[in-house]
Amino acid sequence: MIRAAIRGIWEHKLRTLLLVLSIVAGVSFVAGSLIFTDTIGGSFEAIFDGAFEGIDIQVTPDVDQGFSSVQPAFDASVLDLVEETPGVKETWPVVAGLINLTIDGEPVSVQGPPNIGISWEEDPTFQVLEGRAAAGPTEVAIDTVARDRFELGIGDQVGLAATGALVEYTVVGIVDGLGAGPGFFTFDLATATTVLNLEGLFTGINVSVADPAETESVLNAISNRLPDGVVALDAQAAAEEQAAVLKEALGFFQTVLLVFAGISVVVGVFVVYNAFRTVLGQRTRELALFRVLGSTKRQVTTSVLVEATVIGLLSGLVGLAGGVALASAAKFGFSLFGGSGLAEGGLVLQPSTFVTALSVGLIVTLVSAILPAIRASRVSPMAALVTIDKPPRKLTKQIVVGALFGLPGVVLLVLTGLDRIPLWAGAAGALGLLLSAYVFGAVVGRPFIRVIARVLGNAPVRKIATDNAARSPRRTGATAGALMFGVALVVAVSVIVVVTQDTATAVLEDAIASELIIQSSGPDPTAGFSAEIVPIVRGLDTVEAVQTTRFAQGSLNGENEFFGSFEPETVEQTFKFAEVDGSWSDLVGQTVAVQKAQAEELGLSIGDEVTIDLGSGPEPWKVAVVWDYAAAVDDTQGFYLPTSTLAERFPQANVVAAYIKLVDGVDPNAAKASIEELISADYPFAQVTTQDELLADLQTQLLGLLSVVFVLLAMSIFIALLGIVLILLLSVFERTRELGLLRAIGATRKQIRAMIRWEAVFVAILGALMGAAVGTFAGWSLAGSIFGEGFNFVVPWLWIGTGLLSAIVAGVLAAILPARRAANLNILDAIAYE
């Protein structure tokens, strides 16, 4: 029997190929994720091992700082405290902050980590690779990341600006930095201090100790002398911390790959299960013959599992190759996100990856085959002798199983949508509902297809196609169900995106009264633009009011918090509020304005005190205003400080956004042009946008995000398509005689092709509509959880339509091969076929 199983694989090469392909994607994602992690992970250790050699201790502000936020600073007097500590050999003060650049006068916009401007006076932080260190107000030395990312070399000109106007610098050296993450632009200390507006402040001090064995005691000695808000760290620990930040980016790639691995594996399992079920159903007589000839039930099961094993191993091997390809693609993607130094060298293929890939292939196939195999072993030997006309089986089991998964799924989703339970519970609910819909496909499939057929009208061939699609409800349901997964995910994602867009539109239209907004055009919006622009804009007679916002990182009542800022003088002219408790004019000095939602959460009201630490130690701040926007703004930043206070505390911080209220009757586009004329030469990173442009930008961004998700989800839809092809091929094989009869009594080849095509389209529409229904519901639930209760739900009709249309196209494509087979059957063979 085992030999018969192996021969079966060989004789049905096309079927085997399609089965293998359905599993390959899942295996590829798993293998790719492992290879990628091993490859990048290896180079991590190497890079951060060598970093900060020669530096033993780093003194930094005590704030949890990523690369992309405002770098806090401390008073320059700290340097003396450190220098005077016994055991300290050398000290190098450092100033660093975000920086924007232009090349050939054009602002450069990059994805990924931002660029850092930093002082460097030949301390061990960097080593010169080429040229020399920067000296004087027009020179810069760049690290290898910046060199590679912007294709810069010695002698090139680059425009740089942080808080001031743009200045052109000449690249005089290439230095060896981390080789990954942000790009570094190094100046001498005086230049960096000017560029970053950090007069009298440092953002860090690098320290070397006389005796490295004494590092710990020196560290403690320094710590004891430091004021609040400044800490001393072991340099090695600091390096590890930076590595952790980059590893987060790596983790993101891995998570994305694994999520898609999961989706592909699930869809693959359904496709293979369905195919095995159908094939074994068709082989009933053959299996029964084996039973007549004395095969045990166990032997029948084994023969099916042997076939599954071979297919699983094949898929594992092909998937491994796919994984290598995916890992190279991910590596390339990662290098674009600032990890060029990490993405050097070849891919690392560990033996464990090999084993995992083969195991995934094997397990997926065996799991898919086990139920059909057991059912096959139950075939009665009698089936070999007589044709047993099985009455159509009741679908009770489907209804029970569907309800078992579906009801809890619906409950979880509803609760998530109402924001009563966490998001992951909703995700579990969505999975339950998908499984339930997959099983229910068999129940709703038949009546559903009849309805579609009625809508389309019963043209002669279409009538037969309808009957064929409705003939094996379980098979049709399972085939459509595989397609449903991908469509449901696409629709759910698009619900989130459409709601985001809708919410953002509402914010712009209902919460913001200003006609123009200035933002940073750089890669990181929090990098902002120079505050020097503000007085220029204020001076225009077309401008009625300007409101500026700055950001700061710190903590509130001990929790990390990101703060925004308001200017109390103009806030009412530039924003629309539904509710304001307290008076904006009180928002001065050490006071905070709290958004209503956050105020309710913390039980805050006017006059209460909160503890805020902005890097110089915890201080009491008074709640001056509690407000609510006129629109349902999803603003996670609920705490706003007076802009003037922030500007004082963080002179190195840029303005993040400026809202410009124009004098009544002034054309926004004309006003925009006149502002641009004044500022664009010196401040190229300040981008003036009208509300319309902002909306259009947002849409472009969301579409970009959506397209990435869609490309990856297309994978699962592709697997489902393979499922349709497989099942149609098997159906054509099963209905050879019918097809022959139809041809004999006068159906043309074209009609036969159309018949198969219609069947595919029916199944595809069924899958797409089930997917759209589940996806919309899941999307509503997830959006409810993300945006909170009372969000404005939008059905993504456009995307549902697109999904439906793609499904129809997909059905037509899937039908090509089976339709050709059916149409080209030899009539005489077909009608003589037993």
Next chain:
Amino acid sequence: MTSPAARAVGATKIYGQGDTKVTALNDVSVDFARGQFTAIMGPSGSGKSTLMHCLAALDDLTEGSVYLGEIELTGMGDRELTELRRDKIGFIFQSFNLIPTLTAKENIVLPASIAGRTTDKEWFDQVIEILGIGDRLSHRPSEMSGGQQQRVAAARALASRPEIIFGDEPSGNLDSKSGAELLGFMRQAVDEHGQTIVMVTHDAISASYADRIVFLGDGKIVDEMLEPTAEKILDRIKTLEA
């Protein structure tokens, strides 16, 4: 005199090449007159099925030509042959005549509906009446007996008023009573409505319903008989085999 309903001229059919070459039909020329019920008889491998398949536009000849009325089939493309089968030929096969998902009525009107035509209501009712399947129209094949299924197949063949009906052992799978009924209906269609029928069979009793019998052996016509009876046929077969 009108032309025959179907005609083969020098029909030769060779399968395979070299050592595996089999001559199924060897220079066969035969006419089938309109309004006549003809049976083609012969032992297995005599070429009787091949001859029918070629006449019925299901298979093509190696040499020679076949005509359906005035139309020459030789050299026609698949599309033309298909439309010819659809519009001018009716079929009754030994088994599996009906599409399992369609009702009896849908099966009967299938050739017409494939062609995008409606069936003549009066004639349809008459055919149903003749075959006595009026109460079975909404049933599916799996809900009918073998005899009923073959009667539905006969109804389908008659419903489109084809120029000729080909039967391939139409009663081969039926018990003798159902078989006799079916052949009786076919006989009636010839007598009362002038239908032309050509039927392949190896059964003498079935063949005795025909007006004329053509005997084939080794790909050639070996004999003919008019106004046959079962006894005459059996005698003739014995002689031919001797």
